Amino acid sequence: MPAPGELTFIAPRGAAKPPRHLADLTPAERREAVAALGEKPFRAAQLSRHYFGRFTDDPAAWTDIPAAARERLAQALLPRLMTTVRHISCDAGATRKTLWRLHDGTLVESVLMRYPDRVTMCVSSQAGCGMNCPFCATGQAGLDRNLSTAEIVHQIVDGMRALRDGEVPGGPARLSNIVFMGMGEPLANYRRVVGAIRRLTDEGPDGVGLSQRGITVSTVGLVPAIHRLAGEGLSCRLAVSLHAPDDELRDTLVPVNTRWKVREVLDAAWEYAERSGRRISIEYALIRDINDQAWRADRLARLVRGRGAHVNLIPLNPTPGSKWTASRPEDQRAFVAALESHGVPVTVRDTRGQEIEGACGQLAAAER
Numbered sequence: 001m002p003a004p005g006e007l008t009f010i011a012p013r014g015a016a017k018p019p020r021h022l023a024d025l026t027p028a029e030r031r032e033a034v035a036a037l038g039e040k041p042f043r044a045a046q047l048s049r050h051y052f053g054r055f056t057d058d059p060a061a062w063t064d065i066p067a068a069a070r071e072r073l074a075q076a077l078l079p080r081l082m083t084t085v086r087h088i089s090c091d092a093g094a095t096r097k098t099l100w101r102l103h104d105g106t107l108v109e110s111v112l113m114r115y116p117d118r119v120t121m122c123v124s125s126q127a128g129c130g131m132n133c134p135f136c137a138t139g140q141a142g143l144d145r146n147l148s149t150a151e152i153v154h155q156i157v158d159g160m161r162a163l164r165d166g167e168v169p170g171g172p173a174r175l176s177n178i179v180f181m182g183m184g185e186p187l188a189n190y191r192r193v194v195g196a197i198r199r200l201t202d203e204g205p206d207g208v209g210l211s212q213r214g215i216t217v218s219t220v221g222l223v224p225a226i227h228r229l230a231g232e233g234l235s236c237r238l239a240v241s242l243h244a245p246d247d248e249l250r251d252t253l254v255p256v257n258t259r260w261k262v263r264e265v266l267d268a269a270w271e272y273a274e275r276s277g278r279r280i281s282i283e284y285a286l287i288r289d290i291n292d293q294a295w296r297a298d299r300l301a302r303l304v305r306g307r308g309a310h311v312n313l314i315p316l317n318p319t320p321g322s323k324w325t326a327s328r329p330e331d332q333r334a335f336v337a338a339l340e341s342h343g344v345p346v347t348v349r350d351t352r353g354q355e356i357e358g359a360c361g362q363l364a365a366a367e368r
């Protein structure tokens with residue numbers, strides 16, 4: 001039986017297994033792997049320090065490891081996982097999208113967004129997505145395959161390296177936030193996503209040493225997986241992509257709703273909030289004349305008020321060929337006002353990256 005959160009709704013197309021990488025392994029597994037190569041177990045910590053701490057997978061830079069051992073360790077534990085197809089920037093370079101090609105030709109995206117006070121990276125957890133939400137570009141293309149833990153981690157490690165080395169306009173910087181809002185449904189690739197969170201938040205030399213509080217996992221609402229996540233003892237933020245307060249509409253906008261209803265999804269989210277100590281973020285893409293009526297705002301407010309949740313409204317980023325578009329400004333204002341009248345904290349997300357096909361999955365779709 002699949003573990004909760006490992007449910008797949010469409011059979012993955014690509015089945016080629018990514019090569020094993022240091023970031024797939026726990027610290028104990030890394031020591032075993034190094035020993036199996038005939039090396040001293042402490043080489044595992046040296047490699048970890050190079051990769052997670054200095055962002056370097058170039059054996060020439062590992063001067064604390066005998067030259068004869070470097071190539072062997074590199075081949076076995078730090079294979080090249082992905083290559084950059086291209087970077088596309090906008091907002092005077094403050095937004096940079098990377099299109100990656102994985103070892104089997106699969107394409108994924110990540111986006112780096114620079115703000116005056118923070119730097120956020122949006123990463124992919126799967127190549128494609130099986131959730132089939134009709135307004136989302138990734139949803140239209142279906143699921144290629146799950147990313148490995150290391151394929152998730154490397155998007156961030158490479159982004160941190162680029163930031164440190166001043167490759168992103170605005171001078172050298174540190175990463176402050178990670179959002180699992182790129183391609184894929186993170187909770188449908190549960191084990192590898194949680195593994196990635198551990199690698200990213202374990203202290204050095206075992207991991208990158210980022211704060212769990214700066215990580216947001218965004219989900220369509222896979223209820224058993226939310227319960228499981230609540231038991232991990234993490235302090236990451238959970239974002240729930242609600243998009244409609246009523247089951248009738250949500251069944252069409254987020255098809256997995258036919259399996260787990262609005263009430264069940266929110267109950268699981270409140271449990272997560274209680275156990276993690278973090279406020280839930282409710283994501284709501286405003287789609288003109290579809291889900292942006294004031295009565296729906298009122299209904300949404302009644303569902304979430306008093307729970308400490310925050311509503312994040314996202315003006316729809318229309319995907320090519322879609323009949324849907326963003327709400328009229330006056331409807332958006334009325335929606336915000338209705339939520340505020342109930343005392344529900346609400347923000348309208350800035351819509352960065354539209355001109356670089358920043359909407360989830362658009363860049364990879366254009367490449368195909």
Ligand code: SAH
Nearest residue numbers: 136181184185218219220241283285316317
């Ligand atoms: N599968 C996860 C995470 C990836 S999508 C999830 O659904 O939460 C990240 C967010 O972007 C989700 O809230 C998703 O509904 C939203 N999104 C996808 N396509 C969009 C579009 N065209 N315009 C606005 N928001 C979109």
